[in-house]
Amino acid sequence: MYLGLDLGTSGVKALLIDEDQTVIGSGTGTLDVSRPHSGWSEQDPSHWIKATEDAVHALKARHAKELAAVKGIGLSGQMHGATLLDANDDVLRPCMLWNDTRSHKEAAELDADPKFRALSGNIVFPGFTAPKVVWVRNNEPEIFAKLRRVLLPKDYLRLWLTGEHVSEMSDAAGTSWLDVGKRAWSTDLLAATGLDAGNMPSLVEGTEVSGTLKADLASQWGMGSHVVVAGGAGDNAASACGMGTVGEGHAFVSLGTSGVLFAANGTYLPNPESAVHTFCHALPGTWHQMGVILSATDALNWYAGITSRKPAELTGELGDALRAPSGVTFLPYLSGERTPLNDSAIRGSFHGLEHASDRTALTQAVLEGVAFAFRDCLNALAAAGTKLDRVTAVGGGSRSTYWLKAIATALDIPVDVPADGDFGAAFGAARLGLIAAEKADPRAVCAAPATDYTIEPEARLLGEFDAAYHRYHNLYPALKGVQS
Known part of the structure; x- marks a missing residue:
């Protein structure tokens, strides 16, 4: 048996698979986000541990015998968070999350230094880890003075699980401290933020063993000794492992809290000017590119709260047939935007409202x-050298067939819907746990699921969607002028 632990923004999922990669069961633990000021987004790392315990205990209540047979654990987690520890590994402050944009000034200052794009292969976005630590240095110097080590969220869970300070390439690539081409920490980039290699965890590949589960946790969960913990992956790379998006030309569209258009690459193809993320993949010797939007299902959930309706009820009211755009345009910049705008200050709007x-x-x-x-x-990926001709849908929002029809028609490419099953980040993490425990062939393990059906672009509406997209695209500079 193999266990995947996925630390998300809204909860932790524990998923158990057997040697044939059949899902045996899962459990969850919930999390909340604290937003004490505009642009801030934080969580208490102790809540991650509690949520993980809840998830594993829920799994154990139904599958204790199977949990006892676990040989490998894989980790997945929300990326970019700054978990700051002192010399005793005590947490110094709440973790600033991926969608925390308070460090936009620090990010711009780091990005103005040409070595950051040259070595990290990416723009320094406000949501990345490095500018958050600089913000702490500038605004909370008493905390920075005590700082001994910086961990990403899932790697703080790893510390609790194994006692080891370890990260892996896909998550580390989102810090702005990794030389992404060389797959190693950059001493130059660390020094530019007042840190050195001693402040960083050691690095392994996502398929490698990073440590062994502590004896007390193994006993508490009813497991045996020598349960290995794999390097794992950042959430999007873990989802890619779950979806089998590991080979050149494979891609998926993820409709989660944030949205991701993800393409696997066999070579390192940085193009920071496109605002595309170019990161290491979880498998050795592979990379990936992705366009990231900060509010996907988060936008629908926000609107559902405003209307006092459930998201599924709202999408159900649209029916099955895709409609032509009505003339009302929504800009989903509720938390700013990454690709392609790199604008943490922009905010969303409706345009074209009438009676x-x-x-x-x-x-x-x-x-x-x-x-x-x-x-x-999609356009940004093309500018970065990656042209997609189809994508596979993943994430909670992909349960809306209407939404997938809109995406297929807006992008003018087919969207494949996988057969029933759980192929998300927790499943990908479990696959990495299997690979590490059994020294299995990563590409053989990370096979793509069967396609249940394909949603083709609706030819009759391509022209109207194209016109609506150009209206959408032209609204950003106008909105920027009003909000600046």
Whole structure:
């Protein structure tokens, strides 16, 4: 048996698979996000541990015998978080999360230093880890003075699980401290933020063993000794492992809290000017590119809260047939935007409202706005040298067939829907646990699931979606002028 632990923004998922990669069961633990000020997004790392315990105990309550047979654990987690520890490994402050944008000034200052893009292969985004630590140095010097080590969220879980300070390439690539081409910490980039290699965890590949589960936890969970913990992956790379998106030309679109258009690459293809992320993949000798939007299902959930309706109820009101854009445009910049704007200050809006704009019209606009944001990402990937001809859908929002129809038509490429199953980040993490425990062939283990059906672009609406996209695209500079 093999266990995947996925530390997300809203919860932790524990998923158990057997040697044939059949899902045996899962458990979850919930998390909340603290937003004490505009642009801030934080969590208490102790809550990650509690949520993980809840998830594993829920799994144990139903599958104690199978849990006892676990040989390997894989980790997945939300990326970019700054978990700051002192010399005793005590947490110094709440972790600043991936969608925390308070360090936008620090990010711009680091990005102005040409060595950051040259070595990390990416723009220094406000959500990345390095500018957050500089923000702490500038605004909380008493905490920075005590700082001994910086860990990413899932790697703090690893410390609790194994006692080891270890990270892996895919997650480390999102810090702005990794030389992504060389797959190693850059002493120059660390020095530019007042740190050195001693402040960083050691690095392994996602398929390698990073440590062994502590005896007390193994006993508590009913496991045997020598349960290995794999390097694991950042959440998007873990999802790619779960979806089998590990070979050249394979891609997926993820409709989670944030949105991702992800393409696997066999070589390192940096192009920071496109605002595409170029990161190490979880498998050795591989990389990936992705366009990232900060509000995907988060945008629909926000609108659902405003209307006091459930998201599924709102999308259900649209029916099955894809509608032509109504003229109402939604810009989903609720937390700023990454690809291709790199703008932490921009905020969202509805445009084109009229008396006839009812709840259904606004729901449609929200779904289309996210679809058009993915089209921005598709164009950015093309500018970075990666042209996609189809994608596989993943994430909670992919349960809406209407939304997938809008995405397929907005992008003008087919969207494959996998057969029923759980192929997300927790499944990918479990696969990495299997690979590490058994020294298995990564590509053989990380096979793609069967496709249940394919959603083709709707030819009759391509022209109208194209016109609506250009209206969407032209609204950003106008909105920027009003908000600046």
